Amino acid sequence: MPDTAAPVLLNTALGHVAAIPPYPPGRPIAAVAREFGLDPANIIKLASNENPMGCSPKAMEAIRASATETHYYPDFDCFELRHALAEENGVSFAEVLPGAGSSDLILQVARGWLDKGRHAIVPQYSFAAYESCAKAQGSSTVTVPAKGWDYDLDALVSAVTDETGALFIATPNNPIGNVVAPDALEAFLKAVPEHVLVVLDEAYREFLPVEQRPDLKRLMATRQNLLVMRTFSKIHGLAGLRVGYGIANPSIITTLKTLQMPFSVSAVGQAAALASINDPAFTQAYHDLNASERQRICAAFEDKGFDYVPSQANFILFHVGDGPATAQALMKRGVITRPVANYGLKTWLRVSIGLPEQNDVFLKHLFDLLPQGSRAA
Template identity: 45%
Template structure:
């Protein structure tokens, strides 16, 4: 008799599930460590935690937790519109920005169509593409970033979506605004360009995205944003997409009706208004980036210059070093699955967390020299 699971579509059965950063509690169990002994620099989370204003809003929202959330996210929609100068119909909200990526795939991809994304780009692009039965087309990277000319050349009559992360995760590379706008002008109008800007808040003012201002010129543009990074709401999962109203409407048709919970909505409204917290986050990240990259240079390790809140560095026996760091209570992110087997990615943490990582990494490298 044929097993039930064997009847599932082959594209679903062959998906390799996304591997998140190792949780602190899991490492504590595995290594017999106390959770307070462990620092996690693996998932690009905000080391400052959450905005005090957002925390207060969460507490207030708990009083109505027995009721369903606003399925249209009215208050959050209004906050985003006012902050970015948008019309309500241009928005779609998601359970994190991953949800936005999946909604785009579900709305526009079918078996027999194609989606394009770069080598070393966010793994979810391939996952949401495969889940629809569409074909993913990986374009080789250029200096660990997107090769826009090659991506444009990969477009065929079957192409429906092009995914672009800017800054890119896990490499941290950034596309110039002029090059990106020129690229958009060359993409066929019947191909959706999904511009994933999860790390835009970490950029200096002159580097920040201008893509929202391009929406009137490019009706095939979808911008994805998240509150999981600089806004510190990773555990609540809030993201939003900005696009032409027709595109947002299609995505909302396949969206779950209550995909953003009421506590998350309340926290997001408060977080978006707390610009001082985001600025403190950005300043801490810049200082931490200097701290870590300077130390990597002193240790003789090369790294990819990053515009995010993380940096990927090259180290011999990366998988072994990763395990040795885990044994000493430090969680990084291996990126071998991104075709970068010799690299590890470290998120920027508090000064003390960065210092401990640097010290322990130095000890491990010194020990490897002694035993070699």
């Protein structure tokens, strides 16, 4: 009889790498359509904090124009984009480094600052990539419990030891939406010992009111060992092109660029990002739409008896009792939200803020499933 046993697949990866859990992304529309037999045109994706308006018309025009030269390698120095970012942020060319999204920079930080002898510090309820990138280097993370839904900044400082290589903090923070006030952030940076690289993730910065945005120059003057990360994936609507950037003193930028894979930022991505910088009216329109729709959804949650966490980003964390089951039920109805059980939040869901008509559909299906709302214990 033929041997029908499944072949044994050998995984010879390093043990600490093989043990890293895969990142759980938001479900793609096509995958949900296949699984539930739905029409993709009728599915609403509110899972990955994407821009429901798409990208700037100027960026789309640049994408079309640059697509005619895809047979050439991109400019590894990202010369034009770096100059534009430096000018926009009031820093020098040498203090800016574009990357393939913020995730590219997180990985380079892990490669350059972490190993078996140096660990990272992360707040509870932080972006999962911080920990997975640290583990990929054989490093470990120290997770500092939150104070309610906010960071415990004093505890983060107290957790630093001589073996701490990097400390990650985000404002606004994903997946919670909490914000560190600018004056509290500046005091915190002053308190962190100078041997630690502080990575400030500002992926959702542009959703804040202007007066709540940290002053980049003040922060960089406060401490030299600071890396500020930003992205074009959120308010700029270029998530599919993978463009982000870091701002830091030139010595840190040089180290990060040395570790970066050649040509990591595509030519199309560079062109689109440059065009989007030059269309502030588009990003302002999305900022305003997001703010008004966020307020409307929160009001609906309050009216129906749902607990939620106040957010300053383009998403809201809200209580449903059974996160995975509710997400599955919503998907069957064509609405994709984000379970956050991997963050220890099994009874909560995160929903991205969409266009008004998309939010109407989401709220209708949610209230049909949970007409009595859901309160946290």
